[in-house]
Amino acid sequence: MYVRVNEVGPRDGLQSQGKTLTVDARAQLVKALVDAGIRYLEAGSFVSSKAVPQMAGTDELFGRLSDINHVRYAALVPNMRGYELATASGARVVNVVLSVTDTMNRKNIRLSLDETADVCAAIAERGRREGIEVQAYLAVAFECPFEGRVDPEVVATFAHRMNDAGASKLIIADTIGAANPTQVRQVLDLIVPELGAERLSCHFHDTRGMALANITAAVDRGVAEFDASIGGLGGCPFSPGATGNVATEDVVLLLNSMGLDTGIDPLDLVPLVRLAEELTCVTLGGKSFRWLAQEYNRTHGGDRHGG
Template sequence: MSTDPNIRITEVALRDGLQGHASFIPTEQKLNLLKLLSKAGLNSIEATSFVSPKTIPQLADAEELIARSRELPDVRLSALAPNVRGVERAIASGVHEVAVVLAATDTMNRKNLGMSLDQAIAASEEVIARAASRKLSTRAYIAVAFECPFEGLVPSDVVVSLAARMLDAGATELVIADTIGAASPAQVQEVCRILTRSIPSDLIGLHLHDTRGMGVANAWAGISAGIRRFDASAGGLGGCPFAPGAAGNLATEDLVLMAESCGYPTGVDLPALYDAVAFASQITGRTLGGRSMSWAKARRTASVAESS
């Protein structure tokens, strides 16, 4: 189990958060959001995905966004690349890191990628190999690692086996994803403890959703099991299209408040992060913000009332 108290957050609002948004967000506004997130101390940002613009029109500006973001100081830019064509585009754009998504079940791969599980494994291995050949780091997501909306509960040995395949292929980080937000803290802790028997905990991250209101509790379960890497999305932006009524991703501000309150430094400036969330709300036209932001607003209101 890791004794390092520092939490490392990969911010995913720009990719996972915005990809399902109906209207196109101009590149300039995405860039401004990225800058605000960086200003808050989030230095690992999954900015976009190199998929077909016909599939996800929101991310049609992937090359332009990366090109305009590369000069930000101390920001590690990551991008999703689902296939060889995507990874070649990502490499040409100058990203620092490439991510692949492999679902733990055959049905989810067919629904999400149009591939069988075996085909998806082969495609992920090829993307990782291409990225590694250019000396790029790679993050391998194991999606629906706890429960699949089509096949139900996922056995932990399947997750361990797929994780081992991705590491053998050359992945530099594994991200275990509760894609539909169905996991409980007990499940998260169990899967993390099983994984860390054979895989160093500093290679494992968690990608959590807050569908059932257990995102922060699941993050704490991961921390308790020795995990120090987490994905999160400012304001809780995003969510899984296969999870009806999904509330979105684990809000970055909730993760930061919980971790910092429990003695696990994140390096994130909460007030600056709240500014980024407010901007994300403005450009999406949606009311965003995790429980932490609501608490901060209430505290601020009470403080003003007391001083008046």
């Protein structure tokens, strides 16, 4: 079975870094990821460059993306203005984020939960009319840093709302890395039977080390798409305690080992982790990276930057 690995490092990863990369460097990272076999990638966001300087120039970046017929590049947008900028820059896939608690929306973007849902629904509806895929993130779907545990029924309600508005995909996001496999099953058992596993994706953070356990539970429920960030790059700057996107190399190694097909060789990600480290000047690498790097050096004759 083919499982899609959606790389979010160039957006979710880079946006929280202290160092702001040039568009050149971002384009280099994206191209290297695509060369390693990544076919689903969140390339950047169309947000205020005052608020998120790390994402300035995403319009220029979209103009430089290669293999646009073989790679599904997505752009995150916060509102209709972002949608317009993204589509004007050539984005055919647009991501919106609907945190499913009121406090998270107010703290994050100064809108109520209902107001955010309206914004996201309007973008999904417009996307459907204009032939643009709109993917809806359901953020803090398991636990909110302000309101605590989230009722799975709430997640299901907003999944249906975004589905009805025309969202092409619903991404259940554990924004603060607090989910566990039991919760994952509970949420998916509510949503999968009605909307279908093929419409879903999951986004896990590895803050408490449980991301791969959660992915295992989601695979068991039929989910076949997962977000991941090269080397574990990033986190969410707006969520207290939210560090650690699950690392792409960990997700690929897990899925491949399980006999699923990601189309990616995890060893090919070793130089990618090192490239991301060089570009961002932070130490990266998922749980499997030490082992993968040993394997890489063994099979590539110790040529640290080869391959």
